[in-house]
Amino acid sequence: MSLRTQRLLEMLLLLREHGRLSSPDLAARLGVTTNTVLRDVRFLVRSGVPLATERGRYGGITLAPEYRTSVAGMADDETGALLALATGERAGDGIGDVLGSAVRKAMAALPAPHRDAMELIDRRIIIDPVRWRREDEPAGGLDALKEAVFTDRRLQLHYWRGEGGLHADVIDPYGLVDKAGVWYLVADAEGGPRLFAADRIVGARVLDEPARRRAGVELDALWRELRDRIDEVAAEVRVRRDAVGRFVYRHLADLAAPPPEGGFPANDDDPDWVRVRLRFRSVAVARRLLDFGTDVQVLSPPELREDLASTAAEVARMYAAA
Numbered sequence: 490m491s492l493r494t495q496r497l498l499e500m501l502l503l504l505r506e507h508g509r510l511s512s513p514d515l516a517a518r519l520g521v522t523t524n525t526v527l528r529d530v531r532f533l534v535r536s537g538v539p540l541a542t543e544r545g546r547y548g549g550i551t552l553a554p555e556y557r558t559s560v561a562g563m564a565d566d567e568t569g570a571l572l573a574l575a576t577g578e579r580a581g582d583g584i585g586d587v588l589g590s591a592v593r594k595a596m597a598a599l600p601a602p603h604r605d606a607m608e609l610i611d612r613r614i615i616i617d618p619v620r621w622r623r624e625d626e627p628a629g630g631l632d633a634l635k636e637a638v639f640t641d642r643r644l645q646l647h648y649w650r651g652e653g654g655l656h657a658d659v660i661d662p663y664g665l666v667d668k669a670g671v672w673y674l675v676a677d678a679e680g681g682p683r684l685f686a687a688d689r690i691v692g693a694r695v696l697d698e699p700a701r702r703r704a705g706v707e708l709d710a711l712w713r714e715l716r717d718r719i720d721e722v723a724a725e726v727r728v729r730r731d732a733v734g735r736f737v738y739r740h741l742a743d744l745a746a747p748p749p750e751g752g753f754p755a756n757d758d759d760p761d762w763v764r765v766r767l768r769f770r771s772v773a774v775a776r777r778l779l780d781f782g783t784d785v786q787v788l789s790p791p792e793l794r795e796d797l798a799s800t801a802a803e804v805a806r807m808y809a810a811a
Contacts, residue, residue: 496519496521496529497529497532497533499518499519500515500519500526500529500533501533501538501552503515503518503519504540504550504551504552505552508551508552509549509550509551510549510550511548511549511550512526512527512530512542512549512550514549515550526550530542530550538552539552539553540552540553541553631665631672631687633693633694633695634662634665634672634674634687634690634693635665636695637662637693637695637700638662638663638664638665638674640695641699641700641702642695642696642697642698642699642700643659643660643661643662643695643696643698643699643700643701644659644660644661644662644674644676644693644694644695644696645657645658645659645660645693645694645696646658646659646660646685646690646692646693647690647691647692647693648685648689648690648691649689649691650689655691658678658679659678659696660674660676660677660678660683660685661676661677661678661700661701661702662674662675662676662700663675663676663677663682663702663706663707663708663711664708664712666708666712671686671687671688671742672686672687672688673685673686673687674687674690675708675711675712675715677701677702677703682711682714682715683715684715684719719770719771721768721769721770722768722769722770722771722772722774722775722790722793723745723766723767723768723790724766724767724768724769724775724778724787724789724790724793725764725765725766725767725787725788725789726764726765726767726778726785726786726787726788727756727762727763727764727765727785727786727788728753728762728763728765728781728784728785729761729762729784729785730760730761730762730763732781732784732785733752733753733763733765735781736765736781736784736785737765739777739780740765740767740777743767743768743769744765744766744767744768745766745767745768746766753765764788772792772793772796775793775796775797776796776797776800778797779797779800779801
């Protein structure tokens with residue numbers, strides 16, 4: 490997490506604790522200039538945080554009362570959720586360090602029983618949001634994307650665009666979305682909003698130019714718009730029973746529903762095959778089913794069957810010619 494994001498968290502915690510602080514006082518506590526504090530306040534207000542500033546000898550920056558509710562009055566489930574988040578300070582990508590520190594400052598106000606529960610959870614639960622590194626992940630990870638998002642700057646990307654090959658573009662980022670363990674960058678590119686899967690980004694460079702975001706456009710609205718545009722493919726396949734374990738391991742995120750307790754239903758009356766329902770972002774993404782060769786057969790939809798048959802035929806022709 491960027492230094493600015495850490496500073497914003499610390500500013501909110503200070504205002505929550507003291508109710509009202511002057512900008513010079515906040516600047517001294519945070520180790521920044523007064524202008525930086527005022528700039529951060531404007532950013533938080535635009536983001537929807539109810540901050541108010543008052544001029545004069547007894548003025549200062551205040552946080553609305555609903556944001557200063559005592560954590561000692563939280564319900565048990567709310568406390569449990571906060572305690573679980575606190576264990577994230579062990580995470581390896583930096584986010585957990587800052588979040589854990591901020592949460593522990595808030596937790597200091599809790600009664601002793603809750604603090605005991607925090608210590609127990611800290612010993613029994615580890616939250617590590619960093620995925621095992623895959624060969625297709627960009628070497629720089631998400632660092633450049635985070636920097637651009639939190640510093641409001643443009644990005645130059647090099648990424649794989651499906652069959653279009655390697656592509657380069659300058660984009661204006663709005664934010665990052667973690668969907669089921671996969672990171673997406675939401676940005677304006679080529680005159681409109683687009684999604685960039687982080688694992689398709691080969692290289693990213695933060696430019697010394699402010700992001701050119703459209704006025705009044707926020708990340709949540711853009712994400713809903715782009716998510717609804719994705720034309721998902723609902724597929725039904727049959728899988729050889731002795732390959733189901735490997736298949737589910739590889740396609741767990743693609744399952745239309747969690748695996749049933751009694752196992753997947755048999756394919757008609759054939760005990761050697763089971764039926765599985767899946768959802769993919771596109772037909773092109775569903776081509777991964779070919780990895781299982783003759784252990785998997787697509788039953789529907791027809792367009793996916795035709796695409797896989799055509800792809801397999803092209804592969805066969807290529808090797809026959811060789």
